Amino acid sequence: MEVEQTLILVKPDGVQRGLIGEIISRYERKGLKLIGLKLLQFPLTKAEELYVVHKGQPFYHRLIEFMTSKPIVAIAIEGPNAIKLARLINGATDPLESAPGSIRGDYSTDITRNLVHASDCLENAKRELAILFSPEELC
Numbered sequence: 001m002e003v004e005q006t007l008i009l010v011k012p013d014g015v016q017r018g019l020i021g022e023i024i025s026r027y028e029r030k031g032l033k034l035i036g037l038k039l040l041q042f043p044l045t046k047a048e049e050l051y052v053v054h055k056g057q058p059f060y061h062r063l064i065e066f067m068t069s070k071p072i073v074a075i076a077i078e079g080p081n082a083i084k085l086a087r088l089i090n091g092a093t094d095p096l097e098s099a100p101g102s103i104r105g106d107y108s109t110d111i112t113r114n115l116v117h118a119s120d121c122l123e124n125a126k127r128e129l130a131i132l133f134s135p136e137e138l139c
């Protein structure tokens with residue numbers, strides 16, 4: 001069992017809909033530990049850096065515009081297999097495939113306004129955490 005750290009974002013729709021507490025509680029109830037937490041307006045350059053792998057995709061500009069439109073919540077979590085567990089808790093990106101019981105499965109019908117982001121692998125988790133948190137901001 002690998003203890004990992006990963007980045008979660010509550011997207012603007014999650015903040016606007018008042019779902020921050022509900023979303024955070026799902027990782028906490030699973031037993032994952034919060035080691036960083038902040039509410040912020042996502043700077044354009046940082047949003048572009050986070051989503052650089054999607055540059056050129058037809059949804060890229062819509063995604064960047066959405067993510068920088070209103071405040072987001074950045075959450076760093078830690079725990080055994082945290083990267084995969086966080087993605088299971090979030091549910092599939094496609095709303096037709098996100099299972100009931102997952103955050104997206106319970107609360108979202110839209111592939112862009114899908115409430116949460118979570119890093120997809122160890123390399124990206126390290127890269128993405130460094131975009132949102134300085135080392136001294138992590139407990």
Ligand code: CMP
Nearest residue numbers: 054059063093111112113114116117118
């Ligand atoms: P996220 O987990 O933040 O990673 C990339 C984001 O792109 C994804 O969630 C969606 O919000 C957004 N997106 C929009 N359209 C698509 C699509 N067709 N395929 C994948 N991601 C998409």
